[in-house]
Amino acid sequence: MATETTGAEAAAHSEGGSLVFHPMDQFIVKPLFGHGDVGLFTITNVTLWLFLAVASVIALMVLGTSKRAIVPGRGQSIAELAYGFVYKMVEDVTGKEGLKYFPYIMTLFMFIVFANFLGLLPKSFTTTSHFAVTVVLALAVFLTVTILGFVKNGTAFLGLFWVSSAPLALRPILAIIELISYFVRPVSHSIRLAGNVMAGHAVIKVFAGFAAVAAISPLSVLAITAIYGLEVLVAFIQAYVFTILTCVYLKDALHPHH
Amino acid sequence: MATETTGAENAAHAVGSCVDAGGSAIGMPQLCFDWWGNQIFWLIVTLVAIYFVLARIALPRIASILAERQGTITNDIAAAEELKRKAEEAEDAYQKALADARAEAQAIAQKTRDEIKADLNAAIARADDQIAAKAAESEKAISEIRASAMENVEVVAKDAAEAIVAALGGKTDEAAIAAAVANRMKG
Numbered sequence: 001m002a003t004e005t006t007g008a009e010a011a012a013h014s015e016g017g018s019l020v021f022h023p024m025d026q027f028i029v030k031p032l033f034g035h036g037d038v039g040l041f042t043i044t045n046v047t048l049w050l051f052l053a054v055a056s057v058i059a060l061m062v063l064g065t066s067k068r069a070i071v072p073g074r075g076q077s078i079a080e081l082a083y084g085f086v087y088k089m090v091e092d093v094t095g096k097e098g099l100k101y102f103p104y105i106m107t108l109f110m111f112i113v114f115a116n117f118l119g120l121l122p123k124s125f126t127t128t129s130h131f132a133v134t135v136v137l138a139l140a141v142f143l144t145v146t147i148l149g150f151v152k153n154g155t156a157f158l159g160l161f162w163v164s165s166a167p168l169a170l171r172p173i174l175a176i177i178e179l180i181s182y183f184v185r186p187v188s189h190s191i192r193l194a195g196n197v198m199a200g201h202a203v204i205k206v207f208a209g210f211a212a213v214a215a216i217s218p219l220s221v222l223a224i225t226a227i228y229g230l231e232v233l234v235a236f237i238q239a240y241v242f243t244i245l246t247c248v249y250l251k252d253a254l255h256p257h258h
Numbered sequence: 259m260a261t262e263t264t265g266a267e268n269a270a271h272a273v274g275s276c277v278d279a280g281g282s283a284i285g286m287p288q289l290c291f292d293w294w295g296n297q298i299f300w301l302i303v304t305l306v307a308i309y310f311v312l313a314r315i316a317l318p319r320i321a322s323i324l325a326e327r328q329g330t331i332t333n334d335i336a337a338a339e340e341l342k343r344k345a346e347e348a349e350d351a352y353q354k355a356l357a358d359a360r361a362e363a364q365a366i367a368q369k370t371r372d373e374i375k376a377d378l379n380a381a382i383a384r385a386d387d388q389i390a391a392k393a394a395e396s397e398k399a400i401s402e403i404r405a406s407a408m409e410n411v412e413v414v415a416k417d418a419a420e421a422i423v424a425a426l427g428g429k430t431d432e433a434a435i436a437a438a439v440a441n442r443m444k445g
């Protein structure tokens with residue numbers, strides 16, 4: 001039954017002590033105003049934190065660069081750094097012809113990096129910890145890249161699965177492996193991001209639960225601090241990984257030959 | 259049990275397949291597909307908003323800032339090179355002017371020295387001439403004086419001889435006296 005799925009959490013709860021774990025409650029989607037059901041257009045905590053991500057992107061990339069200074073200030077430096085970082089990544093991985101898609105990749109990177117960092121604020125909601133979000137992102141990349149591959153290369157795009165450098169006998173087997181790995185891409189692409197973010201937040205929450213016990217609370221607070229530091233790193237690295245994988249997939253679409 | 263839900267906050271949550279009566283998540287909220295539609299809808303709104311902000315405003319602006327900075331740096335370097343070239347030219351011109359001035363000064367000094375030397379030589383020559391003329395003149399005067407003095411001595415000697423002869427009671431014989439004086443004068 002549904003009540004049994006709560007498992008350990010329910011067990012901890014039923015002990016009646018101070019040790020209460022609800023590490024997954026932080027991921028619950030709820031309406032921001034009122035207490036109704038979550039419909040398609042309901043303004044929820046997801047809406048709020050997505051909006052804050054947009055506001056942060058505008059604050060950094062638009063307001064931060066509004067002076068257009070030749071010698072940049074702090075905000076403009078960071079905006080230029082982000083621009084240069086992603087621009088160089090796209091150029092290095094996909095080559096010159098990939099730069100056409102730079103705004104799309106920049107959109108992905110800025111969204112993920114800001115959503116990840118906003119999620120690290122206490123009491124916040126982490127939008128990128130949800131598969132609903134990362135699956136849409138990964139599927140968008142997968143579909144775009146696949147369609148682009150066929151539009152740009154026609155049936156030559158299928159050469160991606162036909163490893164011409166391998167012995168002829170091996171090629172059909174390799175083709176099957178390549179095909180499977182190609183279709184697994186959106187799965188790993190999306191679960192990697194959401195899984196990392198969710199795991200870190202859940203671990204922090206578990207340590208926070210231990211902090212209620214006086215004897216181990218110093219250790220627990222120390223552990224939260226350490227994990228938080230790790231999560232700051234993960235927040236950036238996962239955004240980077242998602243973006244660079246997008247670039248790699250885009251490169252496959254533009255140059256399908258190994 | 260579900261009947262134990264007494265907290266005001268807990269009662270507020272809609273009890274469904276994803277949230278239990280206590281307001282806690284059942285399993286992973288990530289896998290609650292009741293919420294996917296809402297999240298996907300707002301995600302698409304967000305992505306479109308970010309895309310338009312970046313593609314229409316932020317990225318062209320940053321690109322223009324970077325291009326402008328590159329241009330400024332290039333221009334500044336070119337200007338610096340131009341200025342350096344000018345400075346080198348100016349130094350060359352200065353050195354050349356200095357060398358010219360030095361050569362000219364030397365020429366002027368040489369010329370002046372030559373002129374002074376010529377003037378000096380001329381003056382010395384003139385002075386030599388004058389000295390020679392004066393010396394000749396003086397010599398002439400001296401010989402005249404000497405000649406006249408001899409004459410005078412002769413006259414005085416004649417007179418004295420006549421007077422002596424007269425005083426001795428002789429007869430004055432002018433011719434003899436003159437011959438004796440002349441004889442004596444030859445010495």
